[in-house]
Amino acid sequence: NAGVTQTPKFQVLKTGQSMTLQCAQDMNHEYMSWYRQDPGMGLRLIHYSVGAGITDQGEVPNGYNVSRSTTEDFPLRLLSAAPSQTSVYFCASSYSVGTMEDGQFFGPGTRLTVL
Amino acid sequence: SQQGEEDPQALSIQEGENATMNCSYKTSINNLQWYRQNSGRGLVHLILIRSNEREKHSGRLRVTLDTSKKSSSLLITASRAADTASYFCATDEEDSNYQLIWGAGTKLIIKP
Numbered sequence: 671n672a673g674v675t676q677t678p679k680f681q682v683l684k685t686g687q688s689m690t691l692q693c694a695q696d697m698n699h700e701y702m703s704w705y706r707q708d709p710g711m712g713l714r715l716i717h718y719s720v721g722a723g724i725t726d727q728g729e730v731p732n733g734y735n736v737s738r739s740t741t742e743d744f745p746l747r748l749l750s751a752a753p754s755q756t757s758v759y760f761c762a763s764s765y766s767v768g769t770m771e772d773g774q775f776f777g778p779g780t781r782l783t784v785l
Numbered sequence: 786s787q788q789g790e791e792d793p794q795a796l797s798i799q800e801g802e803n804a805t806m807n808c809s810y811k812t813s814i815n816n817l818q819w820y821r822q823n824s825g826r827g828l829v830h831l832i833l834i835r836s837n838e839r840e841k842h843s844g845r846l847r848v849t850l851d852t853s854k855k856s857s858s859l860l861i862t863a864s865r866a867a868d869t870a871s872y873f874c875a876t877d878e879e880d881s882n883y884q885l886i887w888g889a890g891t892k893l894i895i896k897p
Binding site: 701705711712718720728739760766772773774777778 | 818820824825827828829830833873875882883884885887888889890
């Protein structure tokens with residue numbers, strides 16, 4: 671199993687550009703999520719999904735869109751990049767939906783810089 | 786919002802010593818989880834303790850949970866250089882709607 675994969679690993683954007691961060695998992699996990707991590711801070715949840723066709727907002731959803739057309743894929747779209755979106759982005763997945771009992775599996779991250 | 790708060794923010798110890806990190810939280814939880822993050826990499830799940838458990842062990846890791854004080858501690862015994870990493874606690878709140886709430890982490894450095 672490849673686990674959770676993310677592409678690209680690094681990206682530089684100009685203010686106003688849009689892009690999609692890709693995330694895929696091959697563990698048949700129902701739950702998938704996107705976090706951002708800023709220096710000296712823990713993870714902040716952007717969006718999450720409890721199954722194909724179902725998404726919801728997390729703590730910091732503004733400026734981001736998601737979709738979940740398949741169980742495997744959960745792309746994150748930046749609509750119009752801003753310098754405040756400079757961060758490291760992590761995708762994570764887990765088996766369980768109800769009580770988050772199994773812990774989450776994380777991808778390697780995408781380091782995004784917006785100029 | 787950040788629920789978990791780790792203490793200390795940074796910890797530097799000699800190899801072979803024990804390392805203790807603490808996490809405090811604010812609301813009722815279903816479980817509390819600890820993760821490790823090596824520099825520049827994704828997080829790795831270490832251990833989960835449920836709200837009705839008081840102590841749990843996994844190899845050199847020992848986690849305690851005190852729900853009356855809303856706090857948890859992670860003890861790493863006989864530390865190794867490979868334990869150098871940041872450690873995060875995450876809480877699954879009772880009314881969380883499928884969201885884990887994360888602390889800011891403790892940066893642990895093991896000196897050879």
